[in-house]
Amino acid sequence: MGRRFIGAAVMAGLMLLGGGATAQVTVSTSTDPTAGIAMRLSGLMGADHAALSTLRPDRLRHIGAPFVGRDRTSRTSRRGRDTRVWTASQLDRMSRPRRGREWQCMTEALYFEARGEGIEGQYAVAEVILNRVDATNYPSSICDVVNQGTGRINACQFSYTCDGIPERVTDNRSWNRMGQIARIMMDGAPRDITRDATHYHTTAVNPHWASVYPMTTQVGVHRFYRQQY
Numbered sequence: 001m002g003r004r005f006i007g008a009a010v011m012a013g014l015m016l017l018g019g020g021a022t023a024q025v026t027v028s029t030s031t032d033p034t035a036g037i038a039m040r041l042s043g044l045m046g047a048d049h050a051a052l053s054t055l056r057p058d059r060l061r062h063i064g065a066p067f068v069g070r071d072r073t074s075r076t077s078r079r080g081r082d083t084r085v086w087t088a089s090q091l092d093r094m095s096r097p098r099r100g101r102e103w104q105c106m107t108e109a110l111y112f113e114a115r116g117e118g119i120e121g122q123y124a125v126a127e128v129i130l131n132r133v134d135a136t137n138y139p140s141s142i143c144d145v146v147n148q149g150t151g152r153i154n155a156c157q158f159s160y161t162c163d164g165i166p167e168r169v170t171d172n173r174s175w176n177r178m179g180q181i182a183r184i185m186m187d188g189a190p191r192d193i194t195r196d197a198t199h200y201h202t203t204a205v206n207p208h209w210a211s212v213y214p215m216t217t218q219v220g221v222h223r224f225y226r227q228q229y
Helices: 003-018 035-052 057-064 088-093 101-114 119-133 142-146 172-186
Strands: 199-202 215-219 222-225
Touching: 088 172, 101 119, 101 142, 101 172, 119 142, 119 172, 119 199, 119 215, 119 222
Parallel strands: none
Antiparallel strands: 199 222, 215 222
């Protein structure tokens, strides 16, 4: 079934759960040549309703909230001058980047979430963090985005902040590379890898929201998604 039907079914399921409206589907198989489609759509809405009903109320409200960017300018306005560096050897030769608390949070997130990825995947994770900073659904600073829900099991937004594993930097070379990528992206390099993604997960897991939000791309072992509502 096409994405248009799926999107309509998901929104109908959200409306049913949210209590803001009541949707009814009446199907007649005797005279309507499109009845088969209507029946399949009705079944899909029922499946979405069942799946969404298992979510906690706070997560459901978050999913149901319209996705509105803090900066409503076109995506091309974020392309800017491409200062990205694409090889490890070049990153290693760069001078020490400008630092600060926001840089520290971004570098930590890249180190613990993406240092095993290729360079493109590391830039992609940085994009997600900055896309969230730009969105009204999320905090307005890098540190607040990265640490949202920290310490609460199944509530943290970035798994390394609540997985119970001590965060220790043991690979200084990777840390320095992540720091360079963090500074490059924070200084306005283009965000054109993930197509405005706000979520990602590794191929080893399948979070519930992956069936709700559209996948925009895959880079390495990370799949990226864009929150639409």
